Amino acid sequence: MSMFDFEFDDYEDPSDGVRLNDLIVAYEEDRTAYFDSDALEDIATYYFEQGQFEDALGAIDRMIEAQPFSSDAWMRRGILLNNLGRHKAALAAYDKALEMNPADAETIINRGITLDNLGRSQEALDAYEAALRIDPLNEEALFNRGVTFERLDQLEKAVAAFEHCAALNPEHPEVWYELGYCYDRLGNDEASLRSYDNHLDLDPYSHDAWYNRGIVLNRLARFEEAVHSYDLATAIQDDFASAYYNKGNAHANLGQLDKAIESYARVIELEGGDAATYYNIALAYEELQQYQEAVFYFESALREEESYPEAWYGLGCCYDALERFEEALTFFERAVTLSPQTAEYWYAQADSSYNAGLLTEALDAYRTVVKLAPDNRDAWLDFAETLFEAQRMEDALEAYRHALTLEPEYAGAYFQQAKALFALGRPEESIHSLKMAFRLDPQKKDEFRHTYPDLYRDARIRRMLDLDK
Numbered sequence: 001m002s003m004f005d006f007e008f009d010d011y012e013d014p015s016d017g018v019r020l021n022d023l024i025v026a027y028e029e030d031r032t033a034y035f036d037s038d039a040l041e042d043i044a045t046y047y048f049e050q051g052q053f054e055d056a057l058g059a060i061d062r063m064i065e066a067q068p069f070s071s072d073a074w075m076r077r078g079i080l081l082n083n084l085g086r087h088k089a090a091l092a093a094y095d096k097a098l099e100m101n102p103a104d105a106e107t108i109i110n111r112g113i114t115l116d117n118l119g120r121s122q123e124a125l126d127a128y129e130a131a132l133r134i135d136p137l138n139e140e141a142l143f144n145r146g147v148t149f150e151r152l153d154q155l156e157k158a159v160a161a162f163e164h165c166a167a168l169n170p171e172h173p174e175v176w177y178e179l180g181y182c183y184d185r186l187g188n189d190e191a192s193l194r195s196y197d198n199h200l201d202l203d204p205y206s207h208d209a210w211y212n213r214g215i216v217l218n219r220l221a222r223f224e225e226a227v228h229s230y231d232l233a234t235a236i237q238d239d240f241a242s243a244y245y246n247k248g249n250a251h252a253n254l255g256q257l258d259k260a261i262e263s264y265a266r267v268i269e270l271e272g273g274d275a276a277t278y279y280n281i282a283l284a285y286e287e288l289q290q291y292q293e294a295v296f297y298f299e300s301a302l303r304e305e306e307s308y309p310e311a312w313y314g315l316g317c318c319y320d321a322l323e324r325f326e327e328a329l330t331f332f333e334r335a336v337t338l339s340p341q342t343a344e345y346w347y348a349q350a351d352s353s354y355n356a357g358l359l360t361e362a363l364d365a366y367r368t369v370v371k372l373a374p375d376n377r378d379a380w381l382d383f384a385e386t387l388f389e390a391q392r393m394e395d396a397l398e399a400y401r402h403a404l405t406l407e408p409e410y411a412g413a414y415f416q417q418a419k420a421l422f423a424l425g426r427p428e429e430s431i432h433s434l435k436m437a438f439r440l441d442p443q444k445k446d447e448f449r450h451t452y453p454d455l456y457r458d459a460r461i462r463r464m465l466d467l468d469k
Contacts, residue, residue: 071101173202275305325356343373411441
């Protein structure tokens, strides 16, 4: 929320600064001494700018004692009470100010801000509308109206208010920041990016804006630019852990895995270890095929969060890559226990079971995969191959045919299906299946010699398949 300034004077002249310093010293030595209204206003200014709101409130209350009918003093009292979180008392102060000056748009807007802080959003919107009836071009009324709409998740209305405000004052940095956020929420990435760029033209040291800009760029797959944005965010605020984390993600998307690990390590340095960061480091090491390091970080993630199925799955993948299939299986089994509807985990368990020579277990797992992901052609083919090895030829043939319904022009499925047809004593259908494979992929003719050596030695079959031409 944008609260109006306290409207105190700036002290640019060095002599004014000296006078103010002397005034503060005198006031703090004896707060019961007499100070005129101008002096009390200056004192309140100083405390307000220092964030010493209770002290500022004391000075304002002294002003009100001297000038009980000053609407400005009551409004300023309301601002201070709002900043102190005493919202109901702030409303009473604004109401007092409006009794004396009912057409003061500034007081009405500040009252709206406090109403919004109390969760009385419709009353806040009514206040901003009242201010706009008095001053239709009041940019702060439009801005805070947008903030209230944003808080209500009425993002289109928020955008309209912010755009109107930006048209009135394109040099208002907060408007562009909020527009960037709203457009981001609405999924309009290009508009969000333009808004953040406008904000940063006005406020180039806004680390949050650089960070949010990086998130939008990452979503647009403009990863190098995202890294640059995160770099600027961390240059401005060196301990910005979220920026390092997302920078790590952008580096990973670029395949810059060593840099990704470096960024994630900085997050751990700043905030200590957490499951997600350990997991991302493990993924990077796994992709680098540095499996022992990956195992260490997957295990670190699981120490932080034992019920983290992705980390159990990652551990299984590492042990599978190390050809330690039975150990891999225990981790995949834990992953599917935690996330039984994730086909990817079942698929990994099936492959590992197959690699470990456990055909029955592999078949059970493949059957679950194709149930959870019935459109996965490769899973149907692997299921079919395992059924074939288990001598379940009719079931294997059915699985091959299902794969072909998913991709009728896939040469590999026709080629593999031929094995089951031959085994079932259906040579003509097998020859037809092989011909389809050769038509779709002529290179399968060379593969035939190695995959079907007995058939290749049969001159009649070679003739039927036109292999001797």
